[in-house]
Amino acid sequence: MKEMYTCDHCGEEFPLEETLLVEGDRLCRHCTASLTALCDECGTRIYLEHDEGDSNRFLCSSCRERYYTRCDRCNTLIYNENVYEYDGENLCEDCYDEVCTEGPIHEYDYVPDLVFHGKGLRKFGVELEIDEGGKSRSNANRLLEIANRDAVNLYIKSDGSLDDGLELVTHPMSLDYHLHEMPWEDILDEAKRLDYRSHSTNTCGLYIHISRMAFGCTYETQEECIARLVFFVEKFWPELLRFSRRTQGQINHWAARYGMKLNPKDQIYHAKNSCAGRYTAVNLTNADTVEIRMFRGTLKLNTLIATLQLVDHLCEVAVSMSDQELQDMSWFDFLDQITEPELVQYLKERRLYVNEPVNTYDATEVF
Ligand SMILES: [Zn+2]
Ligand SMILES: [Zn+2]
Ligand SMILES: [Zn+2]
Incomplete structure (x- = not known):
């Protein structure tokens, strides 16, 4: 007779091969599918409520910490090697491009719409x-x-x-x-x-x-x-x-x-x-x-x-x-x-x- 295991989430009984270990819990297939995902970096199965990724990826907390930084402006996750440092902030490429063109410090060849002050043509x-x-x-x-x-x-x-x-x-x-x-x-x-x-x-x-x-x-x-x-x-x-x-x-x-x-x-x-x-x-x-x-x-x-x-x-x-x-x-x-x-x-x-x-x-x- 097959040994049966109780799913830690729904409480139903299943044979061993129909269950999975997730963060120390034993779950049935249904609960696994609805409650968990695989970390896109290391493949570890994690509860969705513990996912530290974004709309593009699932991440376990240790991979998130080891490989990723959050952009200080738009909050998206950036691979550590793609982080741009600007004036003490960690930025994604888009935000970095934006601060470089918007100022307050412009590139050397920047020319604004000029505002002329004072009378006369000698400026x-x-x-x-x-x-x-x-x-x-x-x-x-x-x-x-x-x-x-x-x-x-x-x-x-x-x-x-x-x-x-x-x-x-x-x-x-x-x-x-x-x-x-x-x-x-x-x-x-x-x-x-x-x-x-x-x-x-x-x-x-x-x-x-x-x-x-x-x-x-x-x-x-x-x-x-x-x-x-x-x-x-x-x-x-x-x-x-x-x-x-x-x-x-x-x-x-x-x-x-x-x-x-x-x-x-x-x-x-x-x-x-x-x-x-x-x-x-x-x-x-x-x-x-x-x-x-x-x-x-x-x-x-x-x-x-x-x-x-x-x-x-x-x-x-x-x-x-x-x-x-x-x-x-x-x-x-x-x-x-x-x-x-x-x-x-x-x-x-x-x-x-x-x-x-x-x-x-x-x-x-x-x-
Ligand atoms: Zn279950
Ligand atoms: Zn991971
Ligand atoms: Zn950003």
């Missing part, structure tokens, strides 16, 4: 690199909260040239807007508080994009003015190099000069035919802007303002002087036009202002 877009404080999303969000509290002023990109930092990019703004509406002081203070550095790194630049429209409404006028701008930079290279706070090595790498020519027309012809690319002091490769790349990064408000004021003067020279007037102009003639207190102070710090003695020097740039 400046600032790219300020900060480093050594992390590529963290929470830091980026903090800086954006401050910068964009009243208007859409700033976005943030990652940049391969930085070790562990962020690139802060403004929408195009008039000088007046940069000085009086853009909360630069609070942004720079917060960056310092978050342990970022800019001047004191070897990686950070301060790049200023000037809208082409700042130089006139026709292509020809713009080209003539831009020629004078490039000529000015070459003509006063030693002064501007000192102003920039860059080392010669940094300049050669990130913002090389074209080499001076006798007048603006030869200068621009030379610049455009130099094949120098974008890592030049005056980058002419963008369609809608001329980019001054010379300046070293800074977290010092006065230095940032002075740099913008200087670039504004460069634009003024480019649009208001003739080629001949510019060729005849000396550095001291140029200084005569400068009255802004921030710029005067900075020029004194850099020993570029007439013969005034200097009492503060590099020690003022500690960030």
Whole structure:
């Protein structure tokens, strides 16, 4: 006579070969079919109520623990080897793609729909690199909260040239807007508080994009003015190099000069035919802007303002002087036009202002 076993679930009796062991219980076939499943990893039979898998797979708890991680955003299970780590979170591929495109830290080639701030056609877009404080999303969000509290002023990109930092990019703004509406002081203070550095790194630049429209409404006028701008930079290279706070090595790498020519027309012809690319002091490769790349990064408000004021003067020279007037102009003639207190102070710090003695020097740039 066959030995009979009682199903631990329904209590009916069955021959041994018609029962199965599940997590220590003996079950009949019917109960097995309705109450259990096989782990898709190890093949162990488990109760459905103990299944730790998802809609695609059954998993016992030990396989779940050993091989899988849950996405911190969408909660789906991911094979450990397919987990993307981003800013302390474990993400599936879809969520990772999403955070990379949605920000707050955008890829280096990201361009938003631009928002223009302030009056007039002379607009400046600032790219300020900060480093050594992390590529963290929470830091980026903090800086954006401050910068964009009243208007859409700033976005943030990652940049391969930085070790562990962020690139802060403004929408195009008039000088007046940069000085009086853009909360630069609070942004720079917060960056310092978050342990970022800019001047004191070897990686950070301060790049200023000037809208082409700042130089006139026709292509020809713009080209003539831009020629004078490039000529000015070459003509006063030693002064501007000192102003920039860059080392010669940094300049050669990130913002090389074209080499001076006798007048603006030869200068621009030379610049455009130099094949120098974008890592030049005056980058002419963008369609809608001329980019001054010379300046070293800074977290010092006065230095940032002075740099913008200087670039504004460069634009003024480019649009208001003739080629001949510019060729005849000396550095001291140029200084005569400068009255802004921030710029005067900075020029004194850099020993570029007439013969005034200097009492503060590099020690003022500690960030
Ligand atoms: Zn049963
Ligand atoms: Zn298993
Ligand atoms: Zn996900």
